[in-house]
Amino acid sequence: MNTQRLIDTARELVADDKGLLAMDESNPTCNERFAQFGISQTEEARRAYRQWIVTTPGLADSISGAILYDETLRQHKDDGTPFAKALLDVGIIPGIKVDLGAKDLATHAGEKITEGLDGLRGRLAEYGDMGARFAKWRAVIAIGEGFPSRSCLEANAHALARYAALCQEAGLVPIVEPEVLMTGDHPLERCLKVTEETLRNVFIQLNCQRVMLEGMLLKPNMVVPGLTCLEQKTADDVADTTVKCLLRNVPAAVPGVAFLSGGQSGELASERLNAMNVRFRGRLPWALTFSFARAIQQPALEIWRGQEANVSLAQHALSYRAKCNRMARRGEYPAAMQGNSTESASRSDSSSNLVTIK
Numbered sequence: 001m002n003t004q005r006l007i008d009t010a011r012e013l014v015a016d017d018k019g020l021l022a023m024d025e026s027n028p029t030c031n032e033r034f035a036q037f038g039i040s041q042t043e044e045a046r047r048a049y050r051q052w053i054v055t056t057p058g059l060a061d062s063i064s065g066a067i068l069y070d071e072t073l074r075q076h077k078d079d080g081t082p083f084a085k086a087l088l089d090v091g092i093i094p095g096i097k098v099d100l101g102a103k104d105l106a107t108h109a110g111e112k113i114t115e116g117l118d119g120l121r122g123r124l125a126e127y128g129d130m131g132a133r134f135a136k137w138r139a140v141i142a143i144g145e146g147f148p149s150r151s152c153l154e155a156n157a158h159a160l161a162r163y164a165a166l167c168q169e170a171g172l173v174p175i176v177e178p179e180v181l182m183t184g185d186h187p188l189e190r191c192l193k194v195t196e197e198t199l200r201n202v203f204i205q206l207n208c209q210r211v212m213l214e215g216m217l218l219k220p221n222m223v224v225p226g227l228t229c230l231e232q233k234t235a236d237d238v239a240d241t242t243v244k245c246l247l248r249n250v251p252a253a254v255p256g257v258a259f260l261s262g263g264q265s266g267e268l269a270s271e272r273l274n275a276m277n278v279r280f281r282g283r284l285p286w287a288l289t290f291s292f293a294r295a296i297q298q299p300a301l302e303i304w305r306g307q308e309a310n311v312s313l314a315q316h317a318l319s320y321r322a323k324c325n326r327m328a329r330r331g332e333y334p335a336a337m338q339g340n341s342t343e344s345a346s347r348s349d350s351s352s353n354l355v356t357i358k
């Protein structure tokens with residue numbers, strides 16, 4: 001295992017106030033997003049979409065790494081350049097989602113277990129040969145009446161740790177993504193409790209599998225109230241609760257925490273990340289950054305709608321949201337940036353969620 005290379009890559013991914021672009025939607029998920037806007041659900045449409053994303057001018061100013069899906073890592077630009085090389089050429093590190101999806105957990109209605117460990121060693125070697133320098137595996141934890149169960153938390157944590165160990169053996173930095181879903185009407189405190197239990201299990205298993213913490217990144221959810229909870233919270237409340245949760249459960253040796261957006265609007269995700277960095281930047285052991293998919297891509301996808309004529313505007317919207325998140329990493333995401341782009345996605349947050357920039 002090349003320890004120094006893993007440490008260097010993990011640090012590079014969180015350096016210069018940049019973050020990650022998750023563009024690793026599996027074909028069913030990507031097709032679902034395309035269907036919303038009447039975009040054809042074909043391999044060529046997915047290639048065209050990923051092509052304009054990886055060639056967005058200035059993307060590397062805000063994005064350090066891009067997470068690809070198996071099909072995307074095998075695809076090329078029109079001129080024959082593999083997407084992984086196109087990213088590397090502009091200074092973005094290519095990564096790969098390696099889990100095979102969250103499936104029903106037997107005997108546990110409503111709960112999921114992520115699959116993909118069988119044959120993973122071989123797939124990692126192939127992905128490394130194709131240029132990937134890091135990987136990602138997502139575990140899904142739902143909150144509901146009587147769950148998550150202890151068995152669900154332990155099984156998912158164990159799978160994440162087995163995956164992470166195999167990645168490091170193969171020279172790829174593992175991004176460990178335990179996602180506590182926002183679905184439900186639970187209050188903030190319940191999300192805090194479940195996220196704490198989740199992270200505690202994950203780090204127990206990571207230690208058990210001898211994963212080198214300096215050579216990995218954590219991709220957690222922010223601690224937020226359930227989507228249909230009547231008591232929504234300010235960005236400052238979310239920031240304080242999320243950081244409290246991380247301080248209690250994430251070892252200082254981990255170089256970075258890169259949040260998923262989980263269905264928050266782009267603006268709300270940026271506001272909350274910004275609030276964390278306004279309040280805690282410089283006082284935490286790890287970098288607080290982003291690894292968003294929908295919160296960066298959605299406004300751009302809505303503009304593109306599968307039309308070549310819209311590519312330039314869509315690239316502008318993508319680059320804009322990426323830049324907003326780089327500013328949020330610095331705690332400099334100004335309310336003034338809002339509405340100042342070509343994006344047209346509707347806001348799902350309310351003004352009570354706006355954070356005051358000091």
Ligand code: 5MM
Binds near residue numbers: 022097262
């Ligand atoms: C939680 O999903 C990850 C982060 O995306 P958001 O910022 O939109 O929450 C994301 O990387 C996810 O793992 C990919 O979109 C792949 O999802 P599927 O469902 O296709 O496996």
